[in-house]
Amino acid sequence: QVQLQQWGAGLLKPSETLSLTCAVYGGSLTGYYWTWIRQPPGKGLEWIAEINHVPSTNYNPSLGSRVTISVDTSKNQFSLKLSSVTAADTAVYFCARGPVPAGRGISWFDPWGQGTLVTVSS
Amino acid sequence: DIQMTQSPPSLSVSVRDRVTITCRASQSIRSYLNWYQQKPGKAPTLLIYAASRMQSGVPSRFSGSGSGTDFTLTISSLQPEDFATYYCQQSYIAPLTFGGGTRVEIK
Numbered sequence: 001q002v003q004l005q006q007w008g009a010g011l012l013k014p015s016e017t018l019s020l021t022c023a024v025y026g027g028s029l030t031g032y033y034w035t036w037i038r039q040p041p042g043k044g045l046e047w048i049a050e051i052n053h054v055p056s057t058n059y060n061p062s063l064g065s066r067v068t069i070s071v072d073t074s075k076n077q078f079s080l081k082l083s084s085v086t087a088a089d090t091a092v093y094f095c096a097r098g099p100v101p102a103g104r105g106i107s108w109f110d111p112w113g114q115g116t117l118v119t120v121s122s
Numbered sequence: 123d124i125q126m127t128q129s130p131p132s133l134s135v136s137v138r139d140r141v142t143i144t145c146r147a148s149q150s151i152r153s154y155l156n157w158y159q160q161k162p163g164k165a166p167t168l169l170i171y172a173a174s175r176m177q178s179g180v181p182s183r184f185s186g187s188g189s190g191t192d193f194t195l196t197i198s199s200l201q202p203e204d205f206a207t208y209y210c211q212q213s214y215i216a217p218l219t220f221g222g223g224t225r226v227e228i229k
Contacts, residue, residue, distance in 0.1 A: 044209065044220055044221070044222045044223050045166070045209060045211070045220040046220070047217055047218040047219065047220070058216055060216075060217040061217065062123075062217065094165050094166075096165075101216075102213070102216035102217065102218050103213070103214065103215045103216035103218070105213075106153070106154055106171065106172045106213060107154075107213040107218075108156045108168050108171040108172075108177075108211075108213065109156075109158075109166070109168065109211070110167075110168040110177065112165035112166060112167070113165065114165060115164075115165050
C-alpha cells in the first residue's frame with residue numbers, strides 16, 4: 001500500500017521561500033500525478049500544483065509564478081517551493097496522489113501525506 | 123475557475139440519523155465529483171469518486187449521487203466515527219477546486 005511522508009520547514013518569515021518534500025513509499029512515481037494541496041487554518045482546501053515522473057507539470061494560476069514543483073525519481077520524491085511567502089500562505093500543506101492529469105478525466109486524491117503546518121510570521 | 127458550493131456549512135445530528143450533504147458546481151462537471159472526509163488534525167480521506175463510486179474500504183452507509191451541477195452525499199445511519207468535515211471536489215477542469223466543507227457535529 002502506497003504511503004506518502006512529507007517534511008519541510010514549519011516557520012518562515014515573510015519573503016522567504018517555502019520548501020516541502022514528499023516521499024513515496026510502497027510504490028513508484030510512474031503512472032500517477034503527484035499533487036500539493038493546502039488548507040489555511042480553519043478553512044477549505046486549495047489545489048496548488050501537480051507533477052508526474054516525466055516530468056509534466058500543472059499549476060494553479062492563482063499562485064502565479066511563485067510556485068515550483070519538481071520530482072526526483074531516483075529518490076521517489078517530489079517537492080514544492082513557494083517563493084516570497086506572506087501571512088496568507090500560512091496553511092497546512094498536504095501531498096497526495098492522483099491517477100491522471102488535472103482536468104483530463106475522472107481523477108481523485110488518494111492517498112494523502114500527513115500534512116505539514118507552515119506558519120509565516122515576522 | 124469552477125466554484126463548488128456545499129450546503130449546509132454545518133449540521134448537528136444524532137447517531138443513527140440520516141445525513142444528506144449537497145454540493146453544487148457553477149457549471150456542469152458531468153460526474154467528475156469526489157467526496158472526502160476530514161477529521162481534526164488529519165488529512166482528508168477519499169470516500170466517493172466519480173460521483174457515486176465508493177472507494178475501497180468505505181462503509182456502505184456512505185453513498186453519492188448526482189451529475190451535471192448537483193450532487194449529494196448521503197450517510198444512511200450516522201455512526202460516532204462519522205463526525206467530521208466533508209468536502210466535495212471537482213476533477214473536470216483545472217484548476218481543481220473544492221467545496222467549502224460541511225461540518226457534521228454531535229447534537
